[in-house]
Amino acid sequence: MSKGKQRQQWDNIFQFLGIGCVVFGLLILAVLVIDVCMDGLGRISRDFFFNYPSRKPEQAGILSAWVGTLWIMVTTGLIAVPLGIASGIYLEEYARKNRLSNFIEINIANLAGVPSVIYGILGLGLFVRAMHLDRSVLAGALTLALLILPVIILTTREALKAVPFSIREAAFALGATKWQTVSQQVLPAAFGNILTGIILAMSRAVGETAPLIMIGALTYIPFLPQSPVSVSADFPFVHFSIAGLFDYFTVLPIQIFNWVSRPQHGFAFAAAAGIVVLLAITLLMNSLAIYLRHKNQKRW
Amino acid sequence: MSDKNICVLEIRDVSSFYGPKQILKNIALDVHGKSVTSLMGPSGCGKSTLIRCINRMNDLVPNFRLEGRISYNGEDLYSRSVDVTELRRDIGMVFQKPNPFPKSIFENIAYGLKVQGSPVSRGDLESAVEDSLRKSALWDEVKDRLHESALSLSGGQQQRLCIARALAVKPRVILFDEPCSALDPIATARIEELIVQLKEKYTILIVTHNMQQAARVSDMTAFLMLGDLIEYGRTSDIFTKPQKKITEEYITGRFG
Amino acid sequence: MKRHFDDDLTRFNTSLLEMAAMTEQVIFRSTEALKNRDAGLAREVISSDEAIDDMEIAIDEQAIDLLALYQPMAIDLRFITTGMHINADLERIADLAVNISNRVVDLADQPHLKPLVDIPKLSDVARTMVKKSIDAFVNRNEDLAKEVILSDEKSDLLRNAIVKELIYDYMVKDGTTAPRAVSLLLIARDLERICDHAVSIAQDVIYMIRAVVVKHHPENLDNPEA
Numbered sequence: 001m002s003k004g005k006q007r008q009q010w011d012n013i014f015q016f017l018g019i020g021c022v023v024f025g026l027l028i029l030a031v032l033v034i035d036v037c038m039d040g041l042g043r044i045s046r047d048f049f050f051n052y053p054s055r056k057p058e059q060a061g062i063l064s065a066w067v068g069t070l071w072i073m074v075t076t077g078l079i080a081v082p083l084g085i086a087s088g089i090y091l092e093e094y095a096r097k098n099r100l101s102n103f104i105e106i107n108i109a110n111l112a113g114v115p116s117v118i119y120g121i122l123g124l125g126l127f128v129r130a131m132h133l134d135r136s137v138l139a140g141a142l143t144l145a146l147l148i149l150p151v152i153i154l155t156t157r158e159a160l161k162a163v164p165f166s167i168r169e170a171a172f173a174l175g176a177t178k179w180q181t182v183s184q185q186v187l188p189a190a191f192g193n194i195l196t197g198i199i200l201a202m203s204r205a206v207g208e209t210a211p212l213i214m215i216g217a218l219t220y221i222p223f224l225p226q227s228p229v230s231v232s233a234d235f236p237f238v239h240f241s242i243a244g245l246f247d248y249f250t251v252l253p254i255q256i257f258n259w260v261s262r263p264q265h266g267f268a269f270a271a272a273a274g275i276v277v278l279l280a281i282t283l284l285m286n287s288l289a290i291y292l293r294h295k296n297q298k299r300w
Numbered sequence: 301m302s303d304k305n306i307c308v309l310e311i312r313d314v315s316s317f318y319g320p321k322q323i324l325k326n327i328a329l330d331v332h333g334k335s336v337t338s339l340m341g342p343s344g345c346g347k348s349t350l351i352r353c354i355n356r357m358n359d360l361v362p363n364f365r366l367e368g369r370i371s372y373n374g375e376d377l378y379s380r381s382v383d384v385t386e387l388r389r390d391i392g393m394v395f396q397k398p399n400p401f402p403k404s405i406f407e408n409i410a411y412g413l414k415v416q417g418s419p420v421s422r423g424d425l426e427s428a429v430e431d432s433l434r435k436s437a438l439w440d441e442v443k444d445r446l447h448e449s450a451l452s453l454s455g456g457q458q459q460r461l462c463i464a465r466a467l468a469v470k471p472r473v474i475l476f477d478e479p480c481s482a483l484d485p486i487a488t489a490r491i492e493e494l495i496v497q498l499k500e501k502y503t504i505l506i507v508t509h510n511m512q513q514a515a516r517v518s519d520m521t522a523f524l525m526l527g528d529l530i531e532y533g534r535t536s537d538i539f540t541k542p543q544k545k546i547t548e549e550y551i552t553g554r555f556g
Numbered sequence: 557m558k559r560h561f562d563d564d565l566t567r568f569n570t571s572l573l574e575m576a577a578m579t580e581q582v583i584f585r586s587t588e589a590l591k592n593r594d595a596g597l598a599r600e601v602i603s604s605d606e607a608i609d610d611m612e613i614a615i616d617e618q619a620i621d622l623l624a625l626y627q628p629m630a631i632d633l634r635f636i637t638t639g640m641h642i643n644a645d646l647e648r649i650a651d652l653a654v655n656i657s658n659r660v661v662d663l664a665d666q667p668h669l670k671p672l673v674d675i676p677k678l679s680d681v682a683r684t685m686v687k688k689s690i691d692a693f694v695n696r697n698e699d700l701a702k703e704v705i706l707s708d709e710k711s712d713l714l715r716n717a718i719v720k721e722l723i724y725d726y727m728v729k730d731g732t733t734a735p736r737a738v739s740l741l742l743i744a745r746d747l748e749r750i751c752d753h754a755v756s757i758a759q760d761v762i763y764m765i766r767a768v769v770v771k772h773h774p775e776n777l778d779n780p781e782a
Contacts, residue, residue: 096362097362164399166395166397166399167399167401167402169357169360169395169399170395170399170400170401170462170465171401171411171415172357172360172388173355173357173388173392173393173395173466174388174389174392174411174412174415174465174466174469175385175386175387175388175389175412175415175416175469176385176411176415177385177415180415184411184414184415185401185411188403189401189402489557489559490557493557493558493559493560496560512627515624515625515626515627516561516625516626516627535625536621536624536625539624539625540620540621540624
């Protein structure tokens, strides 16, 4: 075989191998999804979404789990997103590039890779015990916020870095101050990428189980945290309250974990159904992120 | 408004440094009002650095240091009492690669007015935008699509948009840093004609690595090399009877 | 697209036209001075030459500046180089008119040798040829330029006739007429040289219009391909 043909052969072999790997990965995913759907889809019903967990597997539902997930997500988001974006802006646009800022940058990257269990232990010691928050929504949200904060900071910085310096130059040359430039030109231009990063970070937080278990949320929760908005007959008719933040809670992954560890056979199906719901949420959020990233393919 | 004969910018003994490295060496130059002055020279001669000293864009570069004095209408540009943002409104800049904001055409031009501090009414904004676009010979091409993205324009149009954007804040001096490098010959010719028209009202400095452009467009030409100002004089004199041999060698292409 | 280069080209053109007008004037006045034996007018012509010389230098500088500053191509380049040639030709024509005026000063205090018929005719021919060649330049009119080139023969014939008459009818018959006859002869020669310069201008104009060289190559005059 001539040299040229030999090289062509290797080309083909690698192509084949590559396709093989992709197919293999997709196949595994397909097998998992199909398997869990087969077990779980049957169990999904209106009752499933609106029942509390119960000792009887047929009656078990995910109401407290998905409401808890919602509470945790919103609270985590409200804490982590502003903090993360603001930190990212400061570190990327304002901080002087010296050894200290390099040190901080390296450490934030490291923190993004720390196992989530460790954040759980931190949360237990700091929020649950030292700040006496017990195993409340607030404690869980703070713990998860710490978890996703480094990721949000990193993606914010990357998004800001992706905005070419020429945009900033143009704004400065027109007499804009640094804050005007950042808030009116750079941030809007980076917003799409920042949003994508936030959604991905949140979608990760949705599935985090270990830190919440560490702070003690692995319990039987047949109730909901107190609603933040309530309507009553007397003035001013609508009341706002943050008392719910201090209530106990559970989230979807924990509920699933709970059911999986029960011996009764019926709970396996309930768990499968819960997994299907969790998968659907994760898939939805990731798809949203990809769609937004695609829409924001900016030309400079 | 500065008169043709008044010296608008006085550059005296200016040396600039990035850290320990010296870029400009004792530059002395007078720029007169309502004329086009070009800075030309081989790559690395410091012409871009010099022009960026004038609107203090070099302040954005860490480790930048300036010695000497640049006076604008008699006032030292680097004195503590100077408000840099005000300065940059009076001395505008157009960059080498067109850099419109990723917003609409209208928003691009309105931005300079919005950052000025005092609020501007919608009507004033609209007339200012039209005025600037007319001045930069772009109005007819974009008047029906002011709210489309600026990035949908061609390279030459984008650069004229950037010029309109700079004009909107009513500067008295406009600095052009190799404005045609990224453009094709026809777009280049249009911008050169625009610059010649603009000099009736504005004082213009243009950095160019294309000496034929300097010959076509400017009234005065400064030739720099390796941070030194070699020669400065009327463009027609520089290109027909330069005084220094190096200048002649550069112009005739004997080195470059 | 409007070019600011065009403004400078127009200025150059205007200067050339001024130069041409001054030159035509000077041809006319030198002949009038001869006809009327007006030494005063002749001296005026001689002193006006300085202005024409200054104009030639100024136009040359304009041309150099245009070449250096604008790197002109094609028609613009040919226009400027043709303008430079025409500039030189016009200045030489003016010099010839000065020569004529110098002789007029010599002749002025003596009566005419003979009634002047052909010399004024030759002068008219010269003036017309100069005017036509400049018109051809301004209007880029190739046919007009051709006419000028073809009328050169006429001026040659006219000069030859004048010379023949002065030599055989006057100098040979009566030697004392020689000084005046020779002056008139030289005037005729200078007038014919003016015609030659007009032809040179016309040939340059054809080069400018068509980029065809007809100088020293009369066969190219009618050949559109050359």
